[in-house]
Amino acid sequence: FPMHGHHRRSVFRWSSLLLVSLALLVLSTPAACLMQGPGGSTLETAARRAAREKWDGMWQNGIAPGQAFDASGVEPAFAALFADEEAPPESRRFGASLPPLPRGRALVPGCGRGYSLVALARAGFDQVDGLEISPSAQEAAVEYVSTQKDLVDVNRIDVRVDDFFEFSATGAAGSYDLIYDCTFLCAIPPERREEWAAQMKALLRPGGELVTLIFPVFEGRPDPVHGEVGSGPPFNMSPQLVKNLLEPHGFTNVLLEPVPPELLARRPLAPEFIARWVNTAGSGDCAAE
Numbered sequence: 001f002p003m004h005g006h007h008r009r010s011v012f013r014w015s016s017l018l019l020v021s022l023a024l025l026v027l028s029t030p031a032a033c034l035m036q037g038p039g040g041s042t043l044e045t046a047a048r049r050a051a052r053e054k055w056d057g058m059w060q061n062g063i064a065p066g067q068a069f070d071a072s073g074v075e076p077a078f079a080a081l082f083a084d085e086e087a088p089p090e091s092r093r094f095g096a097s098l099p100p101l102p103r104g105r106a107l108v109p110g111c112g113r114g115y116s117l118v119a120l121a122r123a124g125f126d127q128v129d130g131l132e133i134s135p136s137a138q139e140a141a142v143e144y145v146s147t148q149k150d151l152v153d154v155n156r157i158d159v160r161v162d163d164f165f166e167f168s169a170t171g172a173a174g175s176y177d178l179i180y181d182c183t184f185l186c187a188i189p190p191e192r193r194e195e196w197a198a199q200m201k202a203l204l205r206p207g208g209e210l211v212t213l214i215f216p217v218f219e220g221r222p223d224p225v226h227g228e229v230g231s232g233p234p235f236n237m238s239p240q241l242v243k244n245l246l247e248p249h250g251f252t253n254v255l256l257e258p259v260p261p262e263l264l265a266r267r268p269l270a271p272e273f274i275a276r277w278v279n280t281a282g283s284g285d286c287a288a289e
Contacts (some may be wrong), residue, residue: 048133048163052125056134061141074119075182075213075265077274082123094274095194095255095261102209104177107131109164110184114141117159120180129176130159131167165195169203176203182213185242186234190224193245193274202250204279210251212277213259214242214271239273250281 043190065073084092085100104127106120111130121129132138141159149156164184185196200210218236222228225241239256247253255276263289 009014018225020212025208028071041061048146051133052098055089056136058134060145063113071115072116072267076263077213077272078180078182079119080114080263081211081274082119083277092150093260094257095276098255098276102207105129105175106177106180107172107180107203109148109167110179110187110288111141111159112137112183113144114157114159116180116182117157118145118148118152121154122157122176124137124253125154125178128157130157130171131162131164132159133161133163135161138204152240153255165192165199168199174205176206177205177208178211179204179208180211180213183215183234185212186237188233190229190232197245197249197251200246201279208279210246210277210279211264212242212275214273214275215266217273218270240274246277250279251277252280253277 001070012197060181063101080093081101082095084096089096101123103124106125106128107115107130108120108128109131111117111132114130117130130138130141132141138159138161145157145159181200185193204210214237215233216236217238218230221236223232223238223240224230224236225238225244228236243253243256253275255274256275257269259272259274266272
């Protein structure tokens with residue numbers, strides 16, 4: 001999905017806007033609030049509010065299909081996983097010997113305009129949930145999904161405004177068969193990555209799968225697995241970074257392949273890797289606190 005020059009620049013503008021806004025929030029927050037600890041602290045509440053306001057501001061200003069992080073449609077590599085299920089092994093793009101993705105209930109955190117929600121519903125999932133911290137993003141997703149009612153039963157799709165890290169409180173723990181992460185891990189603050197992995201573990205049923213489209217993997221930059229955070233969002237990713245996050249939580253990698261150029265969703269920016277991770281150790285008690 002090619003993007004014009006001003007669209008490419010906008011991807012990196014959201015990084016500077018968010019960082020400046022968060023810095024102003026911290027400077028304006030009373031010291032007593034900043035000193036409070038975890039577990040529903042004022043600091044966590046303020047951070048969540050700041051994230052919601054900043055992302056919401058971006059969507060209110062207008063994000064057109066194909067602009068910034070919007071790929072104009074479902075990521076081709078993700079769609080290829082489902083197409084492979086109908087193809088003979090020798091014609092499959094990824095994981096020729098792998099079983100089909102588990103069906104049932106699916107979750108997409110940071111679902112954006114909701115392209116992947118429609119793709120999952122069309123692939124036969126009974127219930128597809130999308131999460132957005134921004135009310136304006138949620139409205140954009142609901143609007144898009146409503147335009148697809150001739151192609152899919154949109155009653156199976158639910159888009160809600162919620163915080164991924166607090167989502168287990170809604171009774172969703174251990175209930176999902178599949179979760180899809182694309183441009184979500186790369187957008188969250190690096191210090192929350194361990195929470196991301198624990199929450200993925202908590203939300204997936206034993207045997208459920210997490211599909212990650214690992215993006216952006218910037219060539220020529222230090223591998224973030226060694227602690228080089230860099231600027232963002234989007235923060236630089238790497239397959240080894242994601243592996244190091246998920247394996248301690250009982251995830252087993254069954255697919256990890258580079259996405260070929262013809263299937264790149266955000267071709268002008270950086271390479272992508274597609275990966276499948278099976279929750280092999282059960283849901284446990286790893287819900288994010």
